[in-house]
Structures are given as structure tokens and as C-alpha cells.
Amino acid sequence: MEVLVTYYSQTGNTKIIAEAIHEIASQNNDSTLKDFKDLKVEELDNYDLVFLGSACHHADLAPPVLRFVEKIPESPKFKLAGFVTHSTYTPEGSERHAEFFEQWASKCSKTYEKLQTEKSVDYKGYFRCMGVPSKPIEGFIHAQIITDEDEWAEYLNVIVKHPNEIDVENAKKFAKEILDKC
Numbered sequence: 001m002e003v004l005v006t007y008y009s010q011t012g013n014t015k016i017i018a019e020a021i022h023e024i025a026s027q028n029n030d031s032t033l034k035d036f037k038d039l040k041v042e043e044l045d046n047y048d049l050v051f052l053g054s055a056c057h058h059a060d061l062a063p064p065v066l067r068f069v070e071k072i073p074e075s076p077k078f079k080l081a082g083f084v085t086h087s088t089y090t091p092e093g094s095e096r097h098a099e100f101f102e103q104w105a106s107k108c109s110k111t112y113e114k115l116q117t118e119k120s121v122d123y124k125g126y127f128r129c130m131g132v133p134s135k136p137i138e139g140f141i142h143a144q145i146i147t148d149e150d151e152w153a154e155y156l157n158v159i160v161k162h163p164n165e166i167d168v169e170n171a172k173k174f175a176k177e178i179l180d181k182c
């Protein structure tokens with residue numbers, strides 16, 4: 001298969017995940033790793049499978065990625081899988097973490113899913129993991145979202161490690177699953 005792994009990443013977290021996916025995709029396929037900013041929507045038709053990655057911005061895919069997916073035509077020939085890094089907690093940890101996730105990152109997967117229902121994209125699945133925020137975003141989170149100092153200390157302790165080795169391994173498993181499905 002011709003596989004494209006493309007990613008929108010300002011501070012490198014999503015790129016780490018893209019590289020892990022590309023490593024797996026390269027094993028038995030012709031895989032191209034490409035920064036999203038060098039990608040044109042017409043190029044997608046050169047591929048059988050596209051892994052499209054984005055940092056989560058403003059609780060959804062980053063605005064340039066949102067604009068890009070709008071341009072994807074109806075019933076394209078390529079299959080699609082999505083991946084995202086986000087700085088809010090994953091929902092599994094506790095009810096509170098699930099609330100944060102719901103508010104600040106859950107829309108990303110729904111945006112990919114909508115491509116299936118609205119544009120008949122053959123959508124194969126989604127991967128997400130946490131990614132350490134840049135200093136300005138860290139400041140925003142502390143000022144607006146996690147204001148309690150104990151909670152903040154806990155958050156910093158967790159987030160600073162991501163994407164970690166486990167995230168990378170999980171991304172590789174995800175890539176294998178998607179490739180098997182195709």
C-alpha cells in the first residue's frame with residue numbers, strides 16, 4: 001500500500017506519534033512521512049491509506065487541519081485514520097479527568113468521525129494521547145482550568161512525561177491494527 005503519515009505539530013508532540021506510526025507503516029508498505037504544512041488536498045489521492053494527525057487546539061483539531069478536512073472531497077479513494085495529542089487528561093483516570101477531557105479534547109475524534117458520515121470517507125480509527133503543553137498554554141491551563149494548587153501539582157507531574165514510551169508503543173499498536181484492517 002501507499003501510506004501517508006502527515007501531522008500538524010507546533011511543538012513536536014504529534015510529530016513523535018507520527019514518526020512511530022511511520023516506522024510501523026514502512027515495514028511492509030511504501031510510507032511517506034510529511035509535515036502537514038507541505039501537503040495539498042489533491043495529493044491525498046496518491047495514497048491508499050492516510051494517517052492524519054493534529055495537535056488539539058481549542059478543544060478540536062487545530063484550525064489549519066479543520067480547514068483542510070473541509071476540502072476533502074466526497075467518497076475519496078483513500079482510507080483515513082486520525083491521531084491527536086492533547087494536553088488535557090485522558091478520560092480513563094477519574095470522573096474529573098473525564099470531565100476535563102470531554103470539555104477540552106473529545107471533539108477531535110468526532111470531527112474525524114463526521115467525515116465518515118458526511119463525506120463517506122472510509123474511516124478506520126483513531127489514536128490519542130497526552131502531550132506536554134507549551135509554556136503559554138501551560139499558563140492558560142493553570143489560570144483558567146486547573147486552578148487548585150494541589151490539582152495543578154498533580155497535573156504537572158503527569159503531563160510532563162508525554163508523549164512517553166508507552167504512548168509511542170500504543171501508537172505503534174494502533175498503526176498495526178489500522179494496517180491490518182486495510
Ligand SMILES: Cc1cc2nc3c(=O)[nH]c(=O)nc-3n(C[C@H](O)[C@H](O)[C@H](O)COP(=O)(O)O)c2cc1C
Nearest residue numbers: 009010011012013014055056058059086087088131
Ligand atoms: C493554541 C493552542 C490551543 C490548545 N488547546 C488545547 C485544548 O483545547 N485542549 C487540549 O487538550 N490541549 C490543547 N492544547 C495543547 C496541545 O494540544 C498539546 O500540547 C499538544 O500535544 C501539542 O502538540 P504539538 O507539540 O504537536 O504541537 C493547545 C495548544 C495550543 C498551542
